[in-house]
Amino acid sequence: MMNWLALTKRYQKIETDLVQCLADSPYTLKDFYVLYFLGQAADxxxxxxxxxxxVGLSQxxxxxxxxxxxxxxxxxIQRTAxxxxKRGVxxxxxxxxxxxxxxxxxQSNQALAPYFKAEISAND
Incomplete structure (x- = not known):
């Protein structure tokens, strides 16, 4: 249980740092996740x-x-049929x-860098 609690505490700290690094941006962390997943997808x-x-959000x-x-x-972003x-978007x-x-x-790579020993590439 202690390992689980330590992991969740670390996750919360990292997430807080990500939110703070985006604070001056018009985008939220969830916005970034949407853009990131789209950027990784074909086309x-x-x-x-x-x-x-x-992204892990409700409909x-x-x-x-x-x-x-x-x-x-x-x-x-833009929607396309x-x-x-025809029901899909x-x-x-x-x-x-x-x-x-x-x-x-x-911005997020800079915020994440202290948490990871390996260098985060611009493509991640």
Whole structure:
């Protein structure tokens, strides 16, 4: 049990540091996760349901986050229809989102560096 508690304490500290490193950014940590998963996907797009599982949000919370990232003031992502399944929706990274992802990745790597002995590459 002590190992589990130590691990959760370390995770909370790392997460707090990540949140703080993004504090001056218009993006939250969950926003960054969305952009990150999209950036790792083929063609920088994922089905909304797959993205939701990766980020770990409820359907309603994910919908609100997507609406905010898609809004004209942000424009980091866009929705596209799934050709195979008309009910399906893809979320795709825009050029604005790609630029934001590069900046957020650099910031997060700096925040994570003290916790890992191996150097974190810009591609992580």
């Amino acid at each position: 920088h797009k994922l089905r909304l349901s797959d993205l939701q599982v990766g 309603s919370a994910m919908s609100r986050l997507i609406q905010r990232l898609e809004a004209s003031g942000c424009g980091a 799934c050709a195979q399944d 893809y979320i795709q990274l825009t050029s604005i989102g790609e630029a934001a992802l590069r900046d957020l990745t650099q």
